Amino acid sequence: MNGLFDALERAAGPVTFAPGATLLRGFALEDAAALLAAVDAIAAAAPMRHMVTPGGYTMSVATTSCGELGWTSDAQGYRYAACDPDTGLPWPAMPALFDTLARDAAAQAGFPGFQPDACLINRYAPGARLTLHQDRNERDFGAPIVSVSLGLPATFLFGGIKRTDPTLKLRLAHGDVVVWGGPARLRFHGVLPLAHGTHPVTGAYRINLTFRKAR
Template sequence: MFDFFQDEAPWQEPLAAGAVILRRFAQYDVDALYRELIRVAEQAPFVHRVTPGGFTMSVAMTGCGAAQWVSGREGYLSQSQHVALSPLLLHFAQSAATAAGYPHFIPDSCLINRYAPDSKMTLHQDKNERSLSHPIVSVSLGLPAVFLFGGLSRSDKTAKVLLEHGDVVVWGGASRLCFHGISPLKPGIHPLTGPYRFNLTFRKAL
């Protein structure tokens, strides 16, 4: 059984140039963030996308805001999203970005991933946004997971970092196009999210 935090103080953990982990940053907002993702999922249910290679992804996805990411035989694209990015989500993402040194970040989209046991995210770059001058803000809720953070080439050495409930990772600048992913999720039960890990990723897409 995992020992989930209660009242540990947040702190910053450098990850790379332009990248930082804000440990426990969301600890006082986790309930509200979880309610928001449930609201989004009720309007836009989670789906398992198909990769350009024809494989069904183990991670289920939904999201809100101006654009969402879809995949298929034609590749990875963005499309309009009918679910609004709420003021609560916008404010939280801006607060996290400011704490990480990106005070001018104004996201327009939030991608929500749901991880079940054994689901994973292979190494990839976030590069479909119109401008790469804006950072990525990634929030972890629920079961802990091993976050993989590499370099600008897929073959670069990859750091393995445990992310727990309430942790936030922000990367931009020199690290904006670093490859990253999630190792297969280990089984567990979280008091808030049950058998799942959720990841909310905020971007300026358009």
């Protein structure tokens, strides 16, 4: 897989790195400032928090959501909910810019007609990580996942259908977008611990927007 990784590092345009999985380098750069301003507004209404997994583990990534549904986790399990469990209020509406970006990225990657109803917003501080997992809480596996990277660079892990399958490591920079669906929809993926650094826009953080069709 090293040869493919090297090619992806040099890629300037869309690159399909697995059947159903595409990297769009710099796709969100033009909208990055507006996206981050929207994240700040969403977090003011639904603050970032470190959720607890069903196994009792506190996630190192801080998270919030926007859209018709928001992703949540506690001792009862992973699920989507119409209201923020911390405030009892509906999640903030998904900004039009978010919706347009997600639809455009999905179409560019070969998934026209994507209609996201949930956006999970993750904030990574140095050392924060996301262990290998599958996105299985959605009802419609026919829709892709659209993931937008902002701020500090991160190493994205993309594996197979089994947790023990080999993983490809992709270095994701500010403005990069990854889309996976179809045969790649249930592949394991994660993020290695974020390295220390400072980004001119986000400081010591990485922000990730993950768009899903949850129902």
